Amino acid sequence: xxxxxxxxxxxxxxxDERIAKYPLQQRDASKLLRYRDGxxxxxxxxxxxxxxxEGAMLVYNDTKVVPARLHFQRPTGAHIEIFCLEPEQPNxxxxxxxxxxxxxxxxxxxxxxxxxxxxxxxxxxxNNAEVASMGLKVSLVxxxxxxxxxxxxxxxxxxxxxxxxxxxNIPIPPYLNRDTEEVDKERYQTLYARxxxxxxxxTAGLHFTDAVLDEIRSKGIDxxxxxxxxxxxxxxxxxxxxxxEHTMHREPFTVTRELVEKLxxxxxxxxxxxxxxxxLESLYxxxxxxxxxxxxxxxxxxxxxxxxxxxxxxxxxxxxxxYMDVNGLDSISVGTRIIIVPGFQFKIVNMLITNFHQPQxxxxxxxxxxxxxNWRKIYSFAMENGFRxxxxxxxxxxxxxx
Numbered sequence: 001x002x003x004x005x006x007x008x009x010x011x012x013x014x015x016d017e018r019i020a021k022y023p024l025q026q027r028d029a030s031k032l033l034r035y036r037d038g039x040x041x042x043x044x045x046x047x048x049x050x051x052x053x054e055g056a057m058l059v060y061n062d063t064k065v066v067p068a069r070l071h072f073q074r075p076t077g078a079h080i081e082i083f084c085l086e087p088e089q090p091n092x093x094x095x096x097x098x099x100x101x102x103x104x105x106x107x108x109x110x111x112x113x114x115x116x117x118x119x120x121x122x123x124x125x126x127n128n129a130e131v132a133s134m135g136l137k138v139s140l141v142x143x144x145x146x147x148x149x150x151x152x153x154x155x156x157x158x159x160x161x162x163x164x165x166x167x168x169n170i171p172i173p174p175y176l177n178r179d180t181e182e183v184d185k186e187r188y189q190t191l192y193a194r195x196x197x198x199x200x201x202x203t204a205g206l207h208f209t210d211a212v213l214d215e216i217r218s219k220g221i222d223x224x225x226x227x228x229x230x231x232x233x234x235x236x237x238x239x240x241x242x243x244x245e246h247t248m249h250r251e252p253f254t255v256t257r258e259l260v261e262k263l264x265x266x267x268x269x270x271x272x273x274x275x276x277x278x279x280l281e282s283l284y285x286x287x288x289x290x291x292x293x294x295x296x297x298x299x300x301x302x303x304x305x306x307x308x309x310x311x312x313x314x315x316x317x318x319x320x321x322x323y324m325d326v327n328g329l330d331s332i333s334v335g336t337r338i339i340i341v342p343g344f345q346f347k348i349v350n351m352l353i354t355n356f357h358q359p360q361x362x363x364x365x366x367x368x369x370x371x372x373x374n375w376r377k378i379y380s381f382a383m384e385n386g387f388r389x390x391x392x393x394x395x396x397x398x399x400x401x402x
Contacts, residue, residue, distance in 0.1 A: 002302050003343045005243040010368065011359045012379055020392035021176050023187040028209045031387050031394040033378065035371060040381050045207045045395050048353070049215040053268055056351075058216060059259070059280060060272035061202040062225040064193035066161075067168030069180070072120035072138055080120055081110035082138060083171060084164075085199060085232055088149050093197040093229065093252075097161035102153045104141060108232065109148045115140055122167055134158060136167050161196060171199050171232075173391050175358070188391075197229035197252075203391040204273030204354045221270075224262060226279040228253035228336075237360045243341060248301045248362065253279045254333040257324050263348060264317050270351040274363050277370070280348045282336040284309075287316025290323045298335040304344060313347050340366040342373055352398045356382055356389040372401025 024030055028046035043051065052058070068084040087096035089104040096103050109115065122136040135155035142149045154163055169180040170188050190205035191213075217223065233249030240246050260283070263269070271277045285303050286296045288311060324332060339362055352370055356379065357363035368375040378396065381387075387394045 002244050002305055003341050005341055005365070007238045007241060007243055007246075007360045010361075010364050010375075012376070012383075014359055014389060018383065018387075018389050019175060020388035020390060020394075021178065022183065023206065023392045026209075027187075027191075027207050028212050030207050031385075032207075033382055033387065033394070033396040035374075035378050035396065036399040038374065038377075040378065042385060043397075046209070046212055048207075048212060048397065049219055049221075051397055052216065052219065052221055052270060052351075054220050056268040056270050057222045057224060057262060058270045058272065059224050059226060059276050060190070060192060060205050060208075061228055061230075061275045061279070062190075062192050062194040063198040063202060063227050063229050063275075064196045065170060065189055065198045065201050065230075066196050067164045067170050068199045069169045069171040070136075070138075070164075070167055071123040071169075073123040074115065074118060074120060078111060078114050079123060080112070080115050082150060083108040083110075083199065083232070084168075085147060086229075093195075097159060097196055099160045100157050101155075102151060103160050104149055104151045106144075106147050107150050108146065109140075109150070112140075112143065112148055131167055134163055134166060136163060173200065175390060176392075192225070194225075195227050195229075195254075197227075199232050200230045201391065202228075202230055202273040202275045204276075204395065206392070207395050208272075222262065222267070224256075224259045226253060226255050226259065226276055228275045228279045230275055237358060238362060238365075243339075243365065246339070246362070248337040248339045250298065250335045250337050251275075251278075252333060252335045253282070254331055255279065255283065256331045257321060257329070260317050260320050260324075264314060264321075268350045269348055270353065271349045272353045274352075274354055274357075274366050277349050277352060277366065278336060278338055278340065281340065281344075281346060282334075282338050283320065284313060284316045284347045285338070286332070286334060287311070287319045290319035291316065295323060296320070296332055296334045299338050301337040301339050304338065340369050342369045344369045346370065346400055350400050352400070354396055354398065355391065355393050356387060356396065358390065367398070370400055371398055374401070 030045045032043040032045045072080045084105045238246045282299045285299045
């Protein structure tokens with residue numbers, strides 16, 4: 001049964017001055033709130049390893065943010081901002097980034113009503129020679145509601161990944177109310193980012209340093225990664241009064257056979273960030289699809305709520321491994337639209353490292369589900385004790401409510 005939740009019940013007052021506009025000088029100097037069984041304590045992130053149980057498994061999202069925001073100019077002088085969301089042609093990230101002359105993306109286009117059919121040149125006010133040499137142009141293919149499909153063409157033979165690196169900007173969150181700066185190129189990216197595709201950072205991982213990771217390893221805590229490419233829809237506030245009317249965007253993810261095998265060992269699973277939670281918890285339902293349909297497929301938004309599933313976690317994960325073995329695969333890639341709200345039955349994640357999220361967001365709903373509805377106590381403590389909020393803000397270590 002689809003939960004009936006009023007989004008107004010997940011609101012709180014977040015003054016602008018409590019939103020962290022810039023990262024701290026040291027990644028691991030951020031505050032860390034620990035919540036366990038109703039008790040809250042305050043720490044510093046660099047001390048995180050002391051709080052983690054030995055023999056656990058830490059799972060982080062190794063997606064990499066792409067410089068997905070580009071600015072073009074019409075012949076009239078009007079500026080058109082293009083924010084790349086996901087590839088259309090080719091529709092695989094590794095293929096589209098390898099293209100050397102043209103490609104198509106689904107995008108959010110600012111000022112789209114002022115863009116008719118003209119081909120636009122990249123806005124290059126400083127006449128940067130390297131930018132100019134690429135000859136990047138864009139044309140509008142189609143409009144589809146809030147998004148548009150656009151075609152990029154360029155002339156110097158560079159792969160599109162390099163075109164974005166040279167011509168694009170890191171898409172920092174709009175609530176920072178500032179332009180992208182040099183500091184964002186390094187700090188709006190985790191140290192372990194590997195696979196290009198996200199248009200927003202998995203921000204829980206921004207606090208990790210090599211020293212923190214080394215200390216975690218020294219405690220015998222295993223490290224594994226998932227790759228979920230974070231879409232812009234993840235951080236959008238819920239606009240409908242009833243959460244049942246909210247539509248989640250599809251986000252593609254990849255997991256390895258090795259990770260699934262380790263999940264079968266029954267260790268304590270510590271997820272770094274809500275994107276890792278969504279990926280890991282989607283795996284149970286991927287396994288259900290392998291059992292019932294014979295193969296994995298996208299996880300629909302409300303699949304966890306529409307019926308009672310009889311399969312144990314071990315059965316579900318084992319079905320994924322069998323599917324990979326039969327098909328000679330080391331990993332699987334599917335998409336998820338899963339929404340985690342109060343009433344969700346967690347099956348894999350035991351602990352969560354995460355930042356403090358926007359009011360009336362799906363991420364705050366996930367936090368409430370994870371801590372058994374006690375999110376207000378956590379957020380009130382953070383507000384009263386000087387914690388910094390949102391992407392560049394402070395962190396928390398949350399234990400799942402039993």
